[in-house]
Amino acid sequence: MIRTLVVDDDFRVGQIHSDYVRRVQGFDVVGRAETVADALLAVPALRPDLLLLDIFLPDGSGLDVLRHLSQDQVATRPDALVITADHDISSVRAAMKLGAVGYLVKPFGSADLAERLTTYRQLRDRVDALSQAATADQADVDALFSAARPPAVPRIPSKGHSAPTLSAIHQALRASRSALSAAEAAEATGVSRATAQRYLSYLVKEGTARLELRYGTNGRPEHRYLITR
Incomplete structure (x- = not known):
């Protein structure tokens, strides 16, 4: 022990x-x-x-x-x-x-x-x-x-992003059993949908998350995000 x-x-x-x-x-x-x-x-x-x-x-x-x-x-x-x-x-x-x-x-x-x-x-x-x-x-x-070496952590840009918020969004993706929408990520972390969307887009850019398009009946795809590392 x-x-x-x-x-x-x-x-x-x-x-x-x-x-x-x-x-x-x-x-x-x-x-x-x-x-x-x-x-x-x-x-x-x-x-x-x-x-x-x-x-x-x-x-x-x-x-x-x-x-x-x-x-x-x-x-x-x-x-x-x-x-x-x-x-x-x-x-x-x-x-x-x-x-x-x-x-x-x-x-x-x-x-x-x-x-x-x-x-x-x-x-x-x-x-x-x-x-x-x-x-x-x-x-x-x-x-x-x-x-x-600790689990991969996304790099923090010098401006426009908060380390705790980025970490919270990252953890929400890791904890989810399936891909999350921006609205779901916002609900899980307590931030606004627009904020969640901005951080999710950043994680995709950094290669920490992957964007998936889910098509519904109206033909407009829903953006969902899945952790990659």
């Missing part, structure tokens, strides 16, 4: 995320912390394999937890999956530099977290399997980096 420590200052949210983790095969929650100080005390005491780490904490940043663990040279430093409402690119870059294995923007559903955790578990399995050998060939290395 992958021992997981949930670090979030909101007790209710922390409980929800703990429940999400427990639903994923191969994971167990060994504890929770609500501050930087509590997290730094919990790591040596509980020896988690993974931190589910919020950035906004009462006594500092979740990134401070990673910095302290690096400086203290903890023998069994856990990996960290950052979960936060902070989607500022500087925070993303800092998390990457500090060795976070993923970055998930709130709010998210259980399926989104399960996907990240499953990818992480697969990466650990690959590393464990290769650890039996003295060396790894290029194919092995490529497989490891592919396992560590």
Whole structure:
């Protein structure tokens, strides 16, 4: 079992995320912390394999937890999956530099977290399997980096698009069992139909979604969108 420590200052949210983790095969929650100080005390005491780490904490940043663990040279430093409402690119870059294995923007559903955790578990399995050998060939290395790479995320243009809205539209397509219309995507995400249409068109342009034309009785095709990656 992958021992997981949930670090979030909101007790209710922390409980929800703990429940999400427990639903994923191969994971167990060994504890929770609500501050930087509590997290730094919990790591040596509980020896988690993974931190589910919020950035906004009462006594500092979740990134401070990673910095302290690096400086203290903890023998069994856990990996960290950052979960936060902070989607500022500087925070993303800092998390990457500090060795976070993923970055998930709130709010998210259980399926989104399960996907990240499953990818992480697969990466650990690959590393464990290769650890039996003295060396790894290029194919092995490529497989490891592919396992560590998060699901494809559409590139954000410099103007005219919001990262959270684009992510929401993208997630709505991924969660749907069939192609969505702009109206359906709007209803699923809470944006206007025109906004949904604009973002869907952008996803098609980026190759992340595919446009399908469905013809009805009036002869005018309905535009529907299907996720491609």
